Amino acid sequence: MEELLSQLIVLMRRIVFPEYLGQDDRALDLMSVRSVLRKIAGDKIADAFMERIPYISRLLHTDVEAIADNDPAVTDRTEVVLCYPGIRVMLHYRTAHELLLLEVPVAPRLLTEMAHSATGIDIHPGAQIGEYFAIDHGTGVVIGATTVIGNHVMLYQGVTLGAKNIRYDHDGRPVDEPRHPILEDNVTVYANTTVLGRVVIGHDTVVGGNVWLTHSVPPRSRILQTRAIEQPLFADGAGI
């Protein structure tokens, strides 16, 4: 299965980004995608997925724009497509998300775990993510299964959008209900911040880094960690 999924990603990458990666034979690549998907999930799902490729492609191009617009170190977009983990993970996630909507078992999660292992970014295939989504650096980012993210959202490394408390049913099994945050449009979250629970982060909000946030905040908020304690470090001090 992993072998087939690796092939699928290589093919999708060429199909989505021909302008950066060169293109030998697009028709052949498309046929190969269909063939790989038939082996994974059968003819019907393979056909349905093919219909979604233009949509996946359009979203991924908005992600490249979003990353380039937020990073002065980008000299050309080829570097973003080739090197940036934020694009690598979104290629896996946006493919996996469509397969999940088509109710393919196991493969969606395997796809996102392959990206997690390579990039340190863990996006559950069930999360809903809008266009122009940028993750910078990204190691340690976690986006839970019922997260909803609007358009033009930017996350830095180490940001968690997670669950707080889990409810259990009468048989003692954890209940799979909406339990992760909703981020409205134009939200930016800086490094290592943890947002937990079914809270709403209003549009155009900026959350600074290293914040622990478990309640909703209104649109256009600015959230910052309380200022740190600063002292002189005396010669006889034992560090921290």
Added chain:
Amino acid sequence: MEELLSQLIVLMRRIVFPEYLGQDDRALDLMSVRSVLRKIAGDKIADAFMERIPYISRLLHTDVEAIADNDPAVTDRTEVVLCYPGIRVMLHYRTAHELLLLEVPVAPRLLTEMAHSATGIDIHPGAQIGEYFAIDHGTGVVIGATTVIGNHVMLYQGVTLGAKNIRYDHDGRPVDEPRHPILEDNVTVYANTTVLGRVVIGHDTVVGGNVWLTHSVPPRSRILQTRAIEQPLFADGAGI
């Protein structure tokens, strides 16, 4: 050496989880483990390790239970065994820990570094970890060499159980003494929290995310980061 250790992990995985991965020939797999270990560490250690496999297997099954019990997104345990980095890292760590107890040099650390590279979870083989141990997502987790963890403990991504200050001997070499935390039973630590030094986190304690904690806390404590500063983000504001 890396090649032999990779073989060892593939074999251990099949031996420990036959109910999820299928099983061709258990007797052959066990013979292969012994053969690989003889090459790494000699006959005597290979024989001693074989005696520990049922114990390792029992603990790893408790880890699978602990993860499934804490994650509503789990639909079946096969997904946990196949995809979850929290199980992958524990297979490496629990194998490495037994080899360390048998005083095998270098191989234990190589085993846990292989898992670190693949999962972003860095557990020193010397750490002592009880049963029903769950790491969720896990990227950025660090568990130091002299850490002691009880039963039913849960850690989220980015949690550090580390050392604070290091003492040096008369020759200027750092002293290898107990310097990492002790977590008693039923402790939960949320994302990105840092616990440093030989402190005791009492049983049934919950530590929220993004906390800096360098002292002991009594059983049944709840530790939370001071509430963040929240302001409106005026139109003329320059972000953070």
Added chain:
Amino acid sequence: MEELLSQLIVLMRRIVFPEYLGQDDRALDLMSVRSVLRKIAGDKIADAFMERIPYISRLLHTDVEAIADNDPAVTDRTEVVLCYPGIRVMLHYRTAHELLLLEVPVAPRLLTEMAHSATGIDIHPGAQIGEYFAIDHGTGVVIGATTVIGNHVMLYQGVTLGAKNIRYDHDGRPVDEPRHPILEDNVTVYANTTVLGRVVIGHDTVVGGNVWLTHSVPPRSRILQTRAIEQPLFADGAGI
């Protein structure tokens, strides 16, 4: 390209650390480095890079010393060279940085992204880093393109040295100007702390973990997160 860069790193590792890795034929390895670099960047740059190898080698040996001096779990330096992600990433970065100074395109960033994927440590090849630099564990560390780091600096896992606000030019493109921190000599930064903007962290300063820091601090400072809230966790409490 990735294949050539992987070869380059394998060769550099043997050339820099013959005392730990054994050495078959140093003259042959040096010839191979030159040959690989000619394919990547042409004769002139290959020749110029060869002149820099002794300098790269000297710095990497100071990095090994710095890691061993700060980690009581180190039993011998071979383990550091073979297993420690902090050395693996510096081999990539110090090679990439010299190639960037020689104005080689794309390859420097690919080299550091290969290390990022393997270690979770993301160092931009443009950063300037002094001698005796130690990263411990390292998952989640981010060091931006215009960062300046002095000598004897130590960073723990999850530390970000990043940019705060980005300025845009008249055409709406982000401006590539100095925007990352300056860390003077003998600075230590503990896990998961985020330092953003062109701020100066004065020499001999210790910054604790989980701190959000966006202004300069004088030499010999001690910076700590405000103490967390500690409460008893009543039996009827719903966790956090």
